[in-house]
Amino acid sequence: MRIRLLLLAALIVALAAPTGAWAQAPKPAEPEKGSSRVKQTAEITMDKGGVIKIEFFPEDAPKTVENFVTLAKKGFYDGLTFHRVEPNFVVQGGDPKGDGTGDPGYKIKAEFNKQQHVRGVLAMARSQAPDSAGCQFYITLAPAHFLDGKYTVFGKVVSGMNIVDGIKKGDKMKTVKIIDAQ
Template sequence: MIGRTNTKFLAIILICLITAVFTVGCNKSKYSVKHPKVQIEMEDGGKMILELYPEYAPETVDNFITLAEEGFYDGLTFHRIIKGFMIQGGDPNGDGTGGSGKTIKGEFANNGFTKNKLSHTRGVISMARKSNDPNSATSQFFIMHGDAPYLDGDYAAFGKLIEGYDVLDKIANTPVDPNPSNPTELSVPKEEVRIKTVTVLEK
């Protein structure tokens, strides 16, 4: 009788452990797909599709998806364009000074977040922030037009373009004027480059 009781007890413990492990495994990501996908549609009809990597920057991905679903990015512009480097958008003020009002932790190596191994290569999307505050990112993002490995470890890269490189190139080739806050930088588009909508395709 004692032997049977012990066997039942051990079986119950084993079932509980298996259930716990399964539950923990399932809670690693809140998304039903490994890499959520978003689409940036421009007013001229151009479309860019990106896949996002919560395994590298979970809070950053959550923030971007939330803003997209709220319609925050709809109608905003790419206000800073540097051919061969990157295109930057997501500012409601349209000049690099605005944001969503909510800051997020900078998920990159030099801010103690070592699991973000995503490099700033062509097509990668990353969060803009104040240069003197690693935890100041809100809504502004940039998409790499060229490779910039010197940004690795200092900015939170969180996804990559999988479709629409022709649209990226078109935007990057927009004629630009000097930036009023940094006249040596040619980055202010002569004509508005406006986002129609940002849509979450899969999550």
């Protein structure tokens, strides 16, 4: 009888082991000593002159930042317009069709976060569906707290807000460059 109990216990252990029932959760990788994460910013150079410098929030919206950076590095935004300008609210751009209906051919999952819609925030525009953003973005001209937690905020303007304030419907982005800094 005792041998049967031991065999039964061994069988249970053998069957449970592959399922990870007793496995510990993997520990996050430790950063290498002396290494630091590359901080990226963006510079939007306007066709009419002026530069808007953006700082990203990769901790709050990593996939959204990655998407924007990838599109910018491919030159996707170069020559596109700000197709929507709502005084005291937002300027919106990044649409390849220039009318608010364009996308890059895919949608990204929303990353709603704790960042608030204060003046100068960079966020993803989308349709009514939460996971419908792709390439269009907006910059707030004034606080818009009714948008908090409903749109993915992924950066902020750190210089050139005076340029943002002067954007008119149809103004073109000459280039959007990503700057890597340590």
